[in-house]
Amino acid sequence: MPVEFPGAAATGTRPVVEVRRVVIDDPLVEPLLRELTEEYVSRYGPEARQEMTRYPRDAFAEPAGLLLLLLEDGEPVAGGAYKRYDEHTAELKRMWTHSAHRRRGLARQVLAELERAARAAGYSRVLLTTGPRQPEARGLYLATGYTPLFDLSADPLTIGPLPFQKYLTS
Structure with missing residues (x-):
């Protein structure tokens, strides 16, 4: 489903970003898996x-999970997934x-x-x-209404993984 990228008007351009549901074996998923693995390893070491x-x-x-990509000119620029945690979650x-498309x-x-899609x-x-060495992810989740399930005043590096939750409204 093509959508206009929010904020494109500020730059005077209107790139069309397509939202595509994919399976893990789709060749378009490879950049996500490769770059995400490199990101984890650079922040947390080889065991990541x-x-x-x-x-x-x-x-x-x-139907229980979903993997989606945002494509621009047919190329993956962002993505994410969910899996079933329990019947309601x-x-x-x-x-x-993608590292070349951040801050957009x-x-x-x-x-x-x-x-x-989850709703x-x-x-x-x-x-x-998210991990304690991903402050940009922590900031995104806080800015989009996620409730931290950890002490926000604590040093993230002393906590370990940083869990969040959000109730979806109709």
């Missing part, structure tokens, strides 16, 4: 590679924005698309966890 193989490949498949995973609001758009799939709550 394990995160990318933690869940079965079908965990992000419909989806867990967001694999949030990614694409992660916020991915988040909104995932929330919309349509019958979920009423979303959980997610």
Whole structure:
């Protein structure tokens, strides 16, 4: 589904960003998996590679899960997924924005698309966890209405994973 990129009017351009539901084996997913793995390793060390193989490949498949990409001119620029956590809760995973396309609001758009899809799939709550060395992700989730399930005043590096939740409204 093509949508205009929010904020494009400020630059005078109107790139069209297509939202596409994909499966993990789609070749368009490869940049997401590769760059996200590199990002995790650069921030958390080589053992972070394990995160990318933690869940079965079908965990992000419909109807219980979803993997989506934002495409610009047919190329993936951002993406994310959710998987079933329980009957009422989806867990967001694999949030990614291509390094050349950051600071454009694409992660916020991915988040909104995932929330919309999770709500349509019958979920009423979303959980997610980010790492303590991802302050931009922490800021995004706080800015988009997620409730931190940790002490915000504590040093994130002393906490470990940073869990959030959000109740989805109709």
